[in-house]
Amino acid sequence: MTRIFPEDLDAGLATRAIHAGQRPEPHAGAIMTPLYLTSTYVQDGLGQHKGYEYARGKNPTREALERNVATLEGGRHGFAFASGMGCLDSIMKLFRAGDHFVVGENVYGGTFRLFDKLLRHLGLSFSYVDTRDPQRVADAMTPATRGLLVETPTNPLMWLCDLSAMAEIARAHDALLIVDNTFATPVFQRPLELGAHIVWHSTTKYLNGHSDMIGGVAVVLEDALADRLQFIQNAAGAVPGPFDCWLALRGTKTLPLRMKQHDANGRQLAAWLVDRLGESAVIYPGLASHPQHALAARQMSGFGGMITLDLGSRERARQVLEGVRVFALAESLGGVESLISHPFSMTHGSVPADVKQAMGLTEGMVRLSCGIEDIEDLVADLDRAIG
Secondary structure, three states, X not given: OOOOOHHHOOOOHHHHHHHOOOOOOOOOOOOOOOOOOOOEOOOOEOOEOOOOOEOOOOOHHHHHHHHHHHHHXXXXXXXXXXXXXXXXXXXXXXXXXXXXXXXXXXOOHHHHHHHHHHHHHHOOEEEEEOOOOHHHHHHHOOOOEEEEEEXXXXXXXXXXXXXXHHHHXXXXXXXXXXXXXXXXXXXXXXXXXXXXXXXXXXXXXXXXOOOOOOOEEEEEOOHHHHHHHHHHHHHHOOOOOHHHHHHHHHHHOOHHHHHHHHHHHHHHHHHHHHHHHOHHHEEOOOOOOOOOHHHHHHHOOOOOOEEEEEOOOHHHHHHHHHHOOOOEEOOOOOOOOOEEEOOOOOOOOOXXXXXXXXXXXOOOEEEEEOOOOOHHHHHHHHHHHHO
């Protein structure tokens, strides 16, 4: 019997998450993609191989993950990497010395560190702007601008940018729109459908969802762009091991289901926190009080489980960070377990203090990654910690 795969059909997202990009194992018919632990492949003769020569270039387990995430994002080509930062670093190898980039000023601290401490010294230049305002973005574009890189929602201030407007600006300046979709995931937001050229993720986070691997993935539509990324992936070699790919592929199978619960817990916890702390202390796009709630409702199909609290001081933040018992004080996000962190000293620790101050990131802020536990337990845990 020949199976028809959902990427070839107009299948629903949950169906594609489980089946897309995976082929039946030819020898035993295993339902799960096998773990191909090999560095090289035997060839039948000189120049006669089965499409695989050396595992840095291609690995069947990795390809299954790449096809799966590409299908979820509505793309045609996926490329997996050893980490989210390895993914972004490889994307930046599409460019050359002298190229200029417009970047959201509230990007993840690791993104800022890569650009400011490494790539700037290789001849790339970066302008950081408030991407909530398309006019500021347009004003920052120059004849040398080759890329517009944004997050939406941002980490950790939960700012949004209008992706359709960003795509229009990028097209007008012959630049690539590169979108970090880690927070929203393809369940709630698909930037390629809004005009992005490249979408990338830290697969460590929601795509894997179990806090047990490190990885990144980029997805594109255009064949020519895919060819360039394929070359970079093989030439630079920042590829993930097959077991990490297998773990991430296991994670994507439950992604739609998990994201529904992350979203449900995020909405309920944000509403409770508003009652407990007041509107001004809670930053969550799903709240009507969020300044960009209308954009979030239009651009996203869900609001997710990321919430930022402004508790007013480092001492108050410390009380909550050290007072929780269900939430775990740890880096990262997007796992089934709830995490709490201090962005000023953790995720954005490498960002200069004056830059953090300019963007409004204070020592009194804490970031919540709401897991999929019972909401009553999350509420009770924060209630005790807040005091």
